[in-house]
Amino acid sequence: MKVATWNVNSIRTRLDRLLAFLDREQPDIVCLQELKTTAENFPTEAIEAAGYRCAVHGQRTYNGVAILSREKPVEISRGFGDTAWDDQARLVGATVDDIRIYSAYFPNGGEIGSEKWAFKLGWIERLRQFLQENHRPKERLLICGDTNVALNESDVANPDKWADSVLFAEPARDAIRGLLDWGLVDVFGRLNPRGGVFSWWDYRQLAFPKGDGLRIDHVLATEPLASIASEARIDREERKGKQPSDHAPVLAVFG
């Protein structure tokens, strides 16, 4: 089973790239983030024509997540089921072939110390609580998406420069470690322990040509799936060319 996760930064702008990606990679599951549109305006027909079903949790202008799957998604969930945390469309879940899958767009966090920063840390803690209440580490479960956090020094090209940013500050890394402590594995990190591979480069200041990247997109799997992961890679080519997303897709193969 091949799984991909990709922050497309607007599904409408990136539709042609997505369709070419689906044709080239033939993934079984694709988790998308930052759709920046409603479910009503999501390009469901074009994606179904490519052979995928869609579970969409959309929102106008901001956020928005989806799961694309070859097989029919069932038990589709949107958000945590907690009105205190569900104003923004950042989490969609579906069961496909007895695997529980979530596509997640973690909050960016704005600036350290801001309200958005507190929201980011609270949201990740809310996700940990959601897992504790609804799932078990022995289940076959995947959380894929833009975590907006780099976990390790080797996941940041210039760790000193980013040490005090919302993407790499210790409290954010600690929050992610809380998810790992519950029972999730950073699949790419396990299969590529040397690091130095990134998934996001800022559009500004020539970050991509300068190589100033971070690995902030993750395939997180419970051990029953992580233990059968055979390959994980990042499609860096997708960051090149005309109208790229600022994120590259992360792919993992199970079994």
Added chain:
DNA sequence: ATGGTTGCTTAGCAA
């Protein structure tokens, strides 16, 4: 040096 780019929506915000 507080810069720079992209997308949505339409001048300002978010990333």
